[in-house]
Amino acid sequence: MKSSAFSTSPSTAPDLLDRVPATTVAAVTTGRRSTELRTLPVPPVGAEEGLLHVDAAGVCGSDAVSYDKEGLPERIMGHENVGRIAALGEVAARRWGVSVGDRVAVEEYLPCGHCHFCRSSEFRLCLGSDPSHDPDALRYGTTELARGSGLWGGFSQYLRLHERTVLHRVPENVSDHHAAMALPIANGYEWAFREGGAGPGRTVVVIGPGQQGLGCVLGAHAAGAPVVVSVGLRRDAHRLHVARRLGATHTVVADETDPVEEIARITGGKLADVVIDTAAGTAAVVNQAIAMARKRGTLVSAVSAGVPLDGVDFGLLSRKYLTVRGVRGHSYEAVEHALALMASGRYPLEEMASLTVGLDQVHDAILATAGATGHDVIHATVLPWYGTAAG
Numbered sequence: 058m059k060s061s062a063f064s065t066s067p068s069t070a071p072d073l074l075d076r077v078p079a080t081t082v083a084a085v086t087t088g089r090r091s092t093e094l095r096t097l098p099v100p101p102v103g104a105e106e107g108l109l110h111v112d113a114a115g116v117c118g119s120d121a122v123s124y125d126k127e128g129l130p131e132r133i134m135g136h137e138n139v140g141r142i143a144a145l146g147e148v149a150a151r152r153w154g155v156s157v158g159d160r161v162a163v164e165e166y167l168p169c170g171h172c173h174f175c176r177s178s179e180f181r182l183c184l185g186s187d188p189s190h191d192p193d194a195l196r197y198g199t200t201e202l203a204r205g206s207g208l209w210g211g212f213s214q215y216l217r218l219h220e221r222t223v224l225h226r227v228p229e230n231v232s233d234h235h236a237a238m239a240l241p242i243a244n245g246y247e248w249a250f251r252e253g254g255a256g257p258g259r260t261v262v263v264i265g266p267g268q269q270g271l272g273c274v275l276g277a278h279a280a281g282a283p284v285v286v287s288v289g290l291r292r293d294a295h296r297l298h299v300a301r302r303l304g305a306t307h308t309v310v311a312d313e314t315d316p317v318e319e320i321a322r323i324t325g326g327k328l329a330d331v332v333i334d335t336a337a338g339t340a341a342v343v344n345q346a347i348a349m350a351r352k353r354g355t356l357v358s359a360v361s362a363g364v365p366l367d368g369v370d371f372g373l374l375s376r377k378y379l380t381v382r383g384v385r386g387h388s389y390e391a392v393e394h395a396l397a398l399m400a401s402g403r404y405p406l407e408e409m410a411s412l413t414v415g416l417d418q419v420h421d422a423i424l425a426t427a428g429a430t431g432h433d434v435i436h437a438t439v440l441p442w443y444g445t446a447a448g
Contacts, residue, residue, distance in 0.1 A: 105146055105220040106146050114438070115439075116439065138237075161224045161227060163225075212416060248273050249273045260283075260327070270289075277333075331350075331354065351377070411432075415439070
């Protein structure tokens with residue numbers, strides 16, 4: 058694997074734009090923890106479609122989860138995608154307001170555009186882009202290879218832009234490997250500020266210092282919260298250090314001290330206004346999150362344990378009169394905020410950007426993100442034009 062000493066992705070050559078290549082090299086997920094490089098055809102671009110020259114694709118924590126599952130169809134993973142418009146249909150150009158050569162970030166959602174959720178700016182909840190509701194739903198990074206062009210993921214030199222695509226312009230001063238973190242940082246802004254209400258005068262506790270948790274630390278600090286506490290474990294020493302660099306005023310090591318008592322000490326007994334749980338999901342941690350919150354506080358739960366949790370203290374939740382917000386994903390506004398925050402240069406985002414690889418090392422990058430390689434990788438970025446795939 059390449060080191061974390063980044064070099065900037067090479068500029069897109071003019072002859073790569075405004076034409077449709079015959080083929081693309083892609084890292085295809087073929088089964089549980091199995092990826093192979095393939096050369097795939099690139100079909101013509103229709104009037105309502107586009108083609109993205111992928112400069113960078115982030116590896117999400119959810120990629121590590123799905124990569125470990127049996128029975129999923131072949132697919133090109135990668136839903137944190139940044140690149141330049143390589144080809145564009147006339148209708149798509151009018152709808153998206155972009156031109157060939159524009160640098161964009163692509164949201165993973167492919168919303169229908171006409172349901173209640175889409176019309177109320179909550180398109181991440183659109184059932185047409187929710188595979189948990191509809192196995193045939195479309196979404197970048199998860200849609201199977203056998204469907205349509207097959208080019209549904211960013212672990213490929215080119216990504217087919219479906220007519221439902223949601224795009225964001227990327228400032229030119231934001232590097233590719235930073236821009237590939239736009240979605241996890243947007244999640245942090247969404248969960249800490251828009252859902253949790255983080256801001257001046259409010260104490261925010263974030264449980265879990267992974268990609269999403271650090272995004273929440275960043276979002277809470279950027280929103281003006283004067284006290285931001287990041288909670289992790291002894292093994293998270295490096296990540297807790299990064300949390301400090303991104304705005305945490307305190308860090309708590311939960312397997313060395315009682316985290317609830319520590320939050321009480323930090324707040325002078327008042328406890329937290331907002332508690333955001335981004336950990337893997339156990340009843341013990343959920344109960345700690347409830348205990349950390351003050352009366353009439355807010356508990357934001359991003360837990361995706363996948364199974365019901367027994368032993369959660371709903372009685373304490375009621376006695377404290379807590380507001381509980383279940384969250385996933387991000388709004389359009391949150392991604393715009395994340396990109397603006399990146400462009401400001403205010404935060405050392407390189408602290409989160411741990412690893413860059415080419416297409417030939419996608420397997421290693423996903424396992425590293427899962428913590429299965431012994432490397433402490435917070436966020437890995439795939440650069441499709443690097444390594445053996447780039448020739």
